[in-house]
Amino acid sequence: MLIAVASAAQFWAHSPLVLFLLRLAIGFGLGADYAVGPTLLSEFVPGRLRGVLLGSLTVLWTVGYVLANILGTYIPINGTTAYWLLASGALPALLVLLLRIGIPESPSWPAARGRAAEAARIRRTYLGQSETTAADAEAAAAAQPPAARYRELFARGQAAKTWFGVIFYSAQVLPYFAIYTFMPQILATLNVSDADTQNLVLNLALLLGGVIGLWPVQRLGRRPFTIGTFAILTLCLGAMAVLSDGSSGALMAPFLIYTFVMAGASTITQVYPAELFPTALRGSGVGFLNGTSRVASAIGTFVLPVSLSHFGAGWSMGWMALVLLLGTVVSLAWAPETRDTLTAEDLHH
Numbered sequence: 583m584l585i586a587v588a589s590a591a592q593f594w595a596h597s598p599l600v601l602f603l604l605r606l607a608i609g610f611g612l613g614a615d616y617a618v619g620p621t622l623l624s625e626f627v628p629g630r631l632r633g634v635l636l637g638s639l640t641v642l643w644t645v646g647y648v649l650a651n652i653l654g655t656y657i658p659i660n661g662t663t664a665y666w667l668l669a670s671g672a673l674p675a676l677l678v679l680l681l682r683i684g685i686p687e688s689p690s691w692p693a694a695r696g697r698a699a700e701a702a703r704i705r706r707t708y709l710g711q712s713e714t715t716a717a718d719a720e721a722a723a724a725a726q727p728p729a730a731r732y733r734e735l736f737a738r739g740q741a742a743k744t745w746f747g748v749i750f751y752s753a754q755v756l757p758y759f760a761i762y763t764f765m766p767q768i769l770a771t772l773n774v775s776d777a778d779t780q781n782l783v784l785n786l787a788l789l790l791g792g793v794i795g796l797w798p799v800q801r802l803g804r805r806p807f808t809i810g811t812f813a814i815l816t817l818c819l820g821a822m823a824v825l826s827d828g829s830s831g832a833l834m835a836p837f838l839i840y841t842f843v844m845a846g847a848s849t850i851t852q853v854y855p856a857e858l859f860p861t862a863l864r865g866s867g868v869g870f871l872n873g874t875s876r877v878a879s880a881i882g883t884f885v886l887p888v889s890l891s892h893f894g895a896g897w898s899m900g901w902m903a904l905v906l907l908l909g910t911v912v913s914l915a916w917a918p919e920t921r922d923t924l925t926a927e928d929l930h931h
Contacts, residue, residue, distance in 0.1 A: 585611035586679055589671035601668075608671070613876065617869030624856035624864065625688050626708060633800040633921065636856060637849035644792040644845055646674060647762075648785045655781060690861055735859075735867055743858045746916035747871045750808060751851055752878035753909030757819065757902040758844055760882030762788075767887060771895040772826070772833050780834065787838055788845040795846020804854055805919045811847035812910040815840055819903035826896030851875075857920035 588607040595601040620636055627635050653670075657663055686704045693701035705711040735744045761768060765781055799807050818840035825832050859867035882902070889898040 583679060584608075585615070586672045586675035589675055590669050592668035592671070593665045595665075595668070613872065616872040616876075617865060620852045620856050621865045621868050622685070622688055625690070625861070626686075629922070632857070633804075633853050634796050636853040637796045637799050639852040640849045641792040641796060644788055644848070648789050651762075651765075651785050652782065732866060732870065734863055735870060740859070740863070742916055743918060744867065744870070746912060746918070747855055747858050747867070748874045749912045750812075750909055750917065751855065751871050751875040753905050753912070754812075754815075754844075754847060754851060755875050756878040756882035756905050757815075758848065759879035760886035760902065763883050764886055764890070767890060768895065771890050773830055784838065784841045787841040791842035791845030792849060795849045798846070799849050799853060803919050803921045804850060804857070805913070805917045808847075808850055808854070808917050809910065809913045811843055811850075812906055812913055814843045815847065816903050816906040816910055818843070819899045819906060823896050823900035823903055826894065826899065854920065858918070 585608055588604045588611065592601065592604050595604055620639055623639070624632060624636060653667060657667065659667075686708050687700075689701040689704040689709070691701075692698075692704075734740065765784065769780055802810075818836040821836040822833055822840070825836070855868045855871045856864060858871075882905075886898060886902075889901065
């Protein structure tokens with residue numbers, strides 16, 4: 583509701599301050615949904631489908647991103663169309679709001695607050711549990727504290743997974759958001775001709791890579807998929823750094839591969855966080871990883887244009903390749919395999 587109302591109100595945002603406040607409200611709504619959406623979905627899908635369904639959240643995000651990019655590129659921006667484009671964000675928000683009407687609460691939440699009958703009903707209706715299984719699950723959930731403390735994310739046995747999640751997620755999204763926010767400037771710096779067409783090709787590669795990426799994240803396992811994609815992404819940006827003074831054709835090849843693989847790799851950002859934490863910590867853990875990753879993406883988005891103007895494309899691609907290399911090394915050292923990990927919900931499906 584917050585995203586829908588604030589987005590629609592942008593149609594009447596005729597001052598920078600009002601627009602800023604509305605965009606800030608939308609950001610709060612999106613940030614909350616980043617934590618709630620995958621957490622709730624992970625508790626209602628069986629383990630065999632968790633990878634593809636959680637990954638589909640990123641694919642659909644990419645659909646919206648590509649569509650917005652195309653609209654912003656090819657629709658002439660004047661006083662009227664700018665307001666319509668801003669307000670159009672209310673449409674997908676309203677669609678999601680309608681689809682979410684009537685969805686159940688996570689059963690562990692009412693159970694931890696003494697509402698055992700409500701939790702048991704949700705488990706029977708939506709998880710297909712028997713009376714006995716639901717009762718056992720409620721007893722276990724009732725023994726959990728009503729709210730997990732953030733310090734539990736760094737307790738013995740959990741801290742390594744939390745730190746891995748922070749670094750892997752941040753290392754992936756920092757160059758992602760920076761590069762695709764400033765795609766036109768990067769293409770101009772690389773002296774790429776017909777930048778609008780190349781931008782469209784890269785956006786379509788994003789979309790195709792996201793869809794195809796659902797298969798390996800489900801089949802290969804989380805650890806090999808993460809390590810492999812980090813390595814490829816590092817090599818691509820490294821090649822762009824080395825070839826920065828070459829022809830635009832030579833530069834577009836690794837850029838296109840990077841775009842395709844990055845879109846596929848990003849599907850894991852909705853899968854891994856939900857699987858790194860037990861049920862009692864999942865909401866807090868997913869929220870924490872999303873929050874720290876947004877800090878990283880903001881840093882990249884602020885630093886990249888300064889880097890492009892002062893040091894050029896070569897050095898800019900180089901330092902972002904080092905960020906991805908850090909993600910590769912940390913994944914090699916700490917990435918757990920969570921594909922076949924059963925949560926409490928999986929045992930009851």
